[in-house]
Amino acid sequence: MxxxxxxxxxxxxxxxxxxxxxxxxxxxxxPRPVIEAIADALAGPLSNRGDGTLGERNAAAHVAAGRQALADLLGADPSGIVFGRSATQLTYDFSRTLAKTWRPGDEIVVSRLDHDSNIRPWIQATETVGAVVRWAEFDPATGELTVDDIRAALSERTRLVAVTAASNLIGTRPDIPAIARVVHDAGALLYVDGVHYAAHVLVDLDALGADFFVCSPYKFLGPHLGALAASPALLETLSPDKLLPSTNAVPERFEMGTLPYELLSGARAAVDFLATLSGRREGGRxxxxxxxxxxxxxxxxxxxxxxxxxxxxxxxxxxxxxxxxxxxxxxxxxxxxxxxxxxxxxxxxxxxxxxxxxxxxxxxxxxxxxxxxxxxxxxxxxxxxxxxxxxxxxxxxxxxx
The missing domain is CATH 3.90.1150.10 (Aspartate Aminotransferase, domain 1)
Incomplete structure (x- = not known):
């Protein structure tokens, strides 16, 4: 077609x-369908999530539909989709949460190719626990960041590698599956900034090998918010700071305050709009x-x-x-x-x-x-x-x- x-x-x-x-x-x-979805959600009725009133049920439905849509887009489990105000906010939240598991002398790898939102939160998190930052360099002549560049920064002390799936500045797409293999062989976790990547390439979380993948719907025709995909089992091992009355269930325990239900409806609509671009009408999302x-x-x-x-x-x-x-x-x-x-x-x-x-x-x-x-x-x-x-x-x- x-x-x-x-x-x-x-x-x-x-x-x-x-x-x-x-x-x-x-x-x-x-696109207009996203605008209309946001307006329709706000037209409600809309309340905090629950199963009693229509407004409560509408809110719960917006959350469930948003998680499923992002899961379909990212090749992930909807129970592993975490929503936040932005990709930057989510990365800060997860850097602080993961830092609780680090010890002095542990090493975190960041890359020169990345947006600062996948660099500074990790650097600042290391400072709180005495961990060490190591840099993966890229070739300025070619714009390439290779698996060997990542491997050179790894050691037996590496706990996490943060790297982009696509540079928002020059478009470079590193070989994330190959990077994931060397990172996991080193016993470390891989946090992937997919904000720019997800606007151009269909994401497959398992195929990429990313432990965490963060993106922003407003880069792919949706509203302003962030979304993170991870294995629910991995999320179960992490303990974020949270309010005492808020749920401890995954993924909700990573989401601060009341979610923007109308924006989740818009994100769902953006995914549905993307699914129409080829003109094909038959098949699952x-x-x-x-x-x-x-x-x-x-x-x-x-x-x-x-x-x-x-x-x-x-x-x-x-x-x-x-x-x-x-x-x-x-x-x-x-x-x-x-x-x-x-x-x-x-x-x-x-x-x-x-x-x-x-x-x-x-x-x-x-x-x-x-x-x-x-x-x-x-x-x-x-x-x-x-x-x-x-x-x-x-x-x-x-x-x-």
Missing amino acids: SYDVAAVRERFPALDAGFAHFDSPGGSQT RELLAASFAALEEHEDTLRTRIESALAGMKGVALHSRAARRTPTLLLTFDGRDTRDAYRFLAERKVHAPSGSFYALEASRRLGLSDTGGLRVGLAPYNDEADVDRLLTGLTDFLDS
Whole structure:
């Protein structure tokens, strides 16, 4: 089945404003079914979870449906789906919880490729118990983070490795299954930041080998919240700080306060929307998602290849996204030109490609771009050839200005 991008675009009211959006790595636009699901949930009746009133039952249903949808998206057990305000908040929560099991001299590995939300929480957690941070470096010339780079940072004292499944800055997709094998052989746990990855690749928690996988629905057409997937059996071994009256059941004991039921309804709707992208209608949700992500990957790679080919012919443009396997996310810099000027120039022409390091400070510094980063061009399900035309025309005009 062909990818009908025109039909997809019709479902996004934000596109009526006339912008060509290449800002999806920072957060995607929202399709109407997600907006309607959030509004319908709020229209209620809605109460705290329970089994008495209709409002209580509605709340419980939103939670159950949200967990099942995220489980289907991530190839996980719904009883192992934990919701939080954001991926950053969840990582902070789990870093503090896991730190209770560490001892002075234990080692935690973080990577230079990662967003700071998968670096700083672990560094700060080690400081509370006297554990040691070790760094896995990536090759700035190729953008590659290899299993050997991770292996070089491991020792018999390693307790946990935190690594991204896809760089939000340059798109690099490390070989997570291979990394998982060496991490587990070392007797350590693997915490994977899948925030950028889950927007472009169908996740399979078991195939990846991740012990923890965190993502953000607002990066894949949903509302602003975070979700973490893990084995329920693993979650049972962890004891987070919690209020005394709150439940000790998994996964609820990791969720602070009342959940945003309307956002869980929106997350469920986002997964259901993703399942329609291929145009296929028969099959279970996971099967439909597999077809949709296959179609989406082909669509995004076609646009990415066209952009990269055009950039190769532009003088004074450096492309820092070079890994063999990567998402459709490109980081650009310009000889003698500030990428913030390019961002503003494009914005005036209603093309949104932001400039910065996007919280991937260590990666930006490793690439020799200090904290400034570059101009990031990211693709999403609603981007089309006309968007690419506008981007390339805008970049050409900027370089000629």
